[in-house]
Amino acid sequence: xRRPHPIERLARVQAERAAAGTLRRVRxxxxxxxAWLQIDGRRLLGFASNDYLGLAQHPRxxxxxxxxxxxxxxxxxxxxxxxxxxxxxxxxxQDLARWTGRDRALLFSTGYMANIGVLAALLDEGDSAVxxxxxxxxxxxxxxxxxxxxxxxxxxxxxxxxxxxxxDPSKAAVLSTDGVFSMDGDIAPLGALARLCREEGAVLHxxxxxxxxxxxxxxxxxxxxxxxxxxDVPVLMGTLGKALGVAGAFVAGDATMIDGLVQRxxxxxxxxxxxxxxxxxxxxxxxxxxxxxWRRERLAHLVAHFRHGAAARGxxxxxxxxxxxxxxxxxxxxxxxxxxGLLELGFYVPAIRPPTVPxxxxxxxxxxxxxxxxxDVEALLDAISHxxxxxx
Numbered sequence: 001x002r003r004p005h006p007i008e009r010l011a012r013v014q015a016e017r018a019a020a021g022t023l024r025r026v027r028x029x030x031x032x033x034x035a036w037l038q039i040d041g042r043r044l045l046g047f048a049s050n051d052y053l054g055l056a057q058h059p060r061x062x063x064x065x066x067x068x069x070x071x072x073x074x075x076x077x078x079x080x081x082x083x084x085x086x087x088x089x090x091x092x093x094q095d096l097a098r099w100t101g102r103d104r105a106l107l108f109s110t111g112y113m114a115n116i117g118v119l120a121a122l123l124d125e126g127d128s129a130v131x132x133x134x135x136x137x138x139x140x141x142x143x144x145x146x147x148x149x150x151x152x153x154x155x156x157x158x159x160x161x162x163x164x165x166x167x168d169p170s171k172a173a174v175l176s177t178d179g180v181f182s183m184d185g186d187i188a189p190l191g192a193l194a195r196l197c198r199e200e201g202a203v204l205h206x207x208x209x210x211x212x213x214x215x216x217x218x219x220x221x222x223x224x225x226x227x228x229x230x231x232d233v234p235v236l237m238g239t240l241g242k243a244l245g246v247a248g249a250f251v252a253g254d255a256t257m258i259d260g261l262v263q264r265x266x267x268x269x270x271x272x273x274x275x276x277x278x279x280x281x282x283x284x285x286x287x288x289x290x291x292x293x294w295r296r297e298r299l300a301h302l303v304a305h306f307r308h309g310a311a312a313r314g315x316x317x318x319x320x321x322x323x324x325x326x327x328x329x330x331x332x333x334x335x336x337x338x339x340x341g342l343l344e345l346g347f348y349v350p351a352i353r354p355p356t357v358p359x360x361x362x363x364x365x366x367x368x369x370x371x372x373x374x375x376d377v378e379a380l381l382d383a384i385s386h387x388x389x390x391x392x
Contacts (some may be wrong), residue, residue: 001104021332022353032057035371044348045376047366052214052323053295054370055245055288061281068280076273080107084273092279093250095286099220100238102230102252106261107276111209111239111249116142117265118205118235118251119174123148128173128202130164132156134184136207139176148174155181158192174235179208179222180215180222182188183357183365185324187211187222194232203233213289214242214322219296230254240278242291244285248274274334295370299323302368302377309381315388318363326363327384334391335362341387347380 017023029333031038034054037046038262055061068088078084096105108114116276123129129143134155143150151167153160165173175197177188191205197204208221216224234257234336240248251261261268289295306325310317316328328333335351342349342364353362366380 001063005318020354021336022355035376039348042346044343044346045379046348046366047372047380048350049118049367049369050210050242051245051371052243052299052367052369053219053245053289053292055285058245058285058288060284060288061245064284065277065281068277070277072276074277078273079269079271080273082271086273086276086279088276088283089273089280090336091209092283095283096250097252097301099218099286100236100252101220101224101256105250105252105256106258106265106268107250107274107279108249108268109271110247111136111188111207111237111241112138112141113267113271114237114239114249114251115139115176115207116145117235117261117267119143119148119176120146120266121261121264121347122146122174122203122205122235123172128165128168129214130161130173130202132161132177132181132188134312135176135178136182136209139205139207143176156186156189158189158196158231162192162196162200165196165202169200173202174205175202176205178205178210179206179212180210180322180324182210182324183363184318184326185210185320185322186318187215187225187322190222190226190228190233194226194228198232199210203235204233205237206233207237208239209239209242210322210324212238214299215298218290218293219243220290226371239264240282240285240307244282244289246278246282246285248278248282298370299368300362302372302374305374306366306368306377306381309378313381314386315381321375323368325366325368327366328361328363330360330362332362335364337341338364338384338387341390342380342383345383345387347383349380 027039029037035046037044076084093105123146125147127148129148130151133152151164153164211222213219234253236252240246260295274314318326339351349364352365
């Protein structure tokens with residue numbers, strides 16, 4: 001009997017996805033300026049970036065990056081525990097802890113690595129990992145890597161989460177949820193989930209990748225917006241590569257938890273530290289995000305303008321108050337056709353299809369940044385309406 005060949009299996013998956021209209025392709029961006037992109041030699045108005053506050057190309061961040069690179073070079077050269085932890089890392093961790101109201105913060109190279117590291121450190125084999133069905137892949141994979149019993153609850157449904165927690169009350173439990181859900185843009189019911197975790201003796205772990213910088217007082221995220229303390233949400237994860245415009249991630253909490261992660265989080269221990277120059281740029285991004293509130297006000301205005309215009313044109317949106325504004329299309333084929341039609345008109349708005357979203361829930365994932373203006377929003381709305389009519 002012939003042994004199955006893993007690479008041949010990948011080829012079959014690729015062929016199946018091509019037939020189903022869900023094959024992913026990588027597009028190279030030749031240039032980027034504000035909301036504008038150049039792809040395949042064409043200048044396109046982009047609505048796909050997570051650079052919500054417009055900081056990725058901010059001159060102060062560029063200057064901080066350059067100055068720190070002049071001092072430290074372009075790499076950390078080692079893991080944090082083996083000499084890669086520099087003064088810039090230490091200062092950034094302190095800034096992040098102050099911003100989020102936690103005792104300590106610990107840097108990771110990516111949000112994915114932060115989540116799998118946290119869950120593998122907190123959970124032993126057979127423990128309960130209770131998660132929202134629309135959680136980010138990193139949370140799901142973290143629970144699986146830990147060998148925990150993964151229990152999924154209906155999206156945003158606290159009673160469903162309660163039933164999953166009650167399924168095995170003798171086991172240690174971590175309830176993990178996105179703060180802002182990356183494909184829907186809605187916000188988890190964090191207050192009710194925090195109460196549930198207190199009642200059930202579970203630990204609440206919030207992935208606030210898309211909330212940090214965008215919502216809450218001083219942009220401190222969904223947990224701060226909900227008025228929850230470090231006691232309510234013992235494990236807070238945030239990323240630096242979305243609203244902060246840099247790269248990397250962190251986990252914030254009390255000293256005992258952070259010290260424990262240094263011992264047990266394999267994705268922290270066994271990887272090279274992020275470049276210290278990036279940490280320096282991130283410190284400037286934190287300052288801007290905290291104290292330039294006009295950026296959040298502008299985003300809120302753009303979102304309200306878009307939703308009003310979409311309703312007037314009969315576009316179906318997902319309920320969301322964040323810069324993530326999905327336009328539902330239904331089938332993968334329709335979403336791809338809409339995206340392709342917008343590309344022809346000069347707009348870059350990718351189609352999101354299964355397995356990223358459930359079957360029948362394909363959509364255009366429209367995202368806004370402070371680089372957009374009302375005229376851009378109107379132009380996009382008109383273009384979506386035009387392409388939709390052409391396809392009907």
